[in-house]
Amino acid sequence: MKDFRSVEISDTAYERDGLRFLTLKSPNLQGRGDVCLFVPQVVEGLTGLPIYILLHGVYGSAWVWAMKGGAHTTAKRLMESGEIRPAIIAMPSDGLWGDGSGYLVHHGRDFSKWITQDVPQAIRQYIPCAGPNSKICLGGLSMGGYGALRLGLGQPESYSAISVHSAITRFEEMSLFVEERLDSYGRSGQSNDVVDLIKDRKVQWPPIRFDCGVDDELVAGNRLLHRQLCDLGIAHEYEEYAGGHEWSYWREHVEKSFRFFDIQLK
Template sequence: MAFATIQYFSRSLSKASAFNVIFPDDPAIPRPWSTFYLLHGLSDDHTIWARRTSLERYVSGLPLVVVMPDGGRGWYTNAAEGYAYEDDLTKDVLGLVERTFPVKAERAGRAIGGLSMGGYGAVKLGLKHHETFASVNSHSGALAFLRTDPAENKKLSPEFERIFGKEPKGGPEDPFAILEGIDHGRIPALRIDCGTEDFLIQHNRDFHKFLEDRHVPHEYEEFPGNHNWEYWDKHIQEAIAFHARNLKLKP
């Protein structure tokens, strides 16, 4: 596999930004390739997945481009006051990738996933843009972030109110509310996992129950582990296998 950092000007952010990308370098791997947009957490950036996991080795031989964008501390959301990180990913990054690489510019060729803030972002964007993504996964996602105590949320993310407004529960960035408005036949394939010692475990259990109560097909698993890279490096491998099945990838 090959690795590159793409520097670009984001029209949505009105500033320079960057993303890392892993892509096949073996001429025997057939084109066009599929894409996997992989999102980082609140305290990290676009370099972290490649630095802290063996991701490049895990996707070796697959007809897959892994795109790791920089979401800042913006929760992959067009802030009420601030940067438009949702538009940056779904318009600027996705558009540049599909103009630059020989990838499938269609729903059936796109997956999205992430951890923590990025797990929330992947589920939120995967549901909100369900005509764009076919396969979605979340590790240790802050999936019920908009439904918990705002005062506690501001301790974790001081940007909370500036990004989401004062009453985000049930609004356009709430994965629970977004799912209610989608025809079940168009919901992407969903996989959610979390460590049993993770401080976000209840977020994941609540969303899992919400999906079960509405008979939405999905994969949900809990494993021993905490909110750390030992857990994510291990379980990203299962997410890759999940997306490979849904995008019908063959080594």
């Protein structure tokens, strides 16, 4: 029994570099959503590969992590050299609302459940080397970093690790990038910053790492989150590197997310 009314899958005859594409009708989006996947070549019959979900930033879509970030080529290189074990890299769209949905709930659509429910469910159903026991790690950049942190910390029992780059850490920082007014997201009176999800909660948090460029306009927020996590006694890794809020930075450092995920799953 399939759980989506319609699913289109790319034809293997035309797939290249391990990339595969899904378009499915999502009840949470009340429409169609896209997922770009890197599916490694593995022994026939192997199933249960982990799923590494990478969330994109504002202005982007399902293709940008691959076609601007080369995430699939980095993953393939690391897997073929034996530096990390095989994993499925999932790169979904954010739902394509405005300049960026924020991976939140608004305008009658649940952009968070699209990521936490629909995307893993579709992969487990339609990608043979995935399975019901596939572990999930969350990553992202900028707005996608905000989404990965919020979704991962909001449901800590569902994720094996979180690793993000140049993340928005406070909802107000969305205004640096989007044309839409922040009040159009309907978040007034709600807990919107990453740290709000952690305060006063005593749970087992998944392993967390994040990094930011020293010339990035979001570095102050990342430093603040680092201090807040330290004050709360939440174990994490935080690093800063040369660079700004740009694809050259994310192309270089996505490898750190893949290595971090692999280590946490050992």
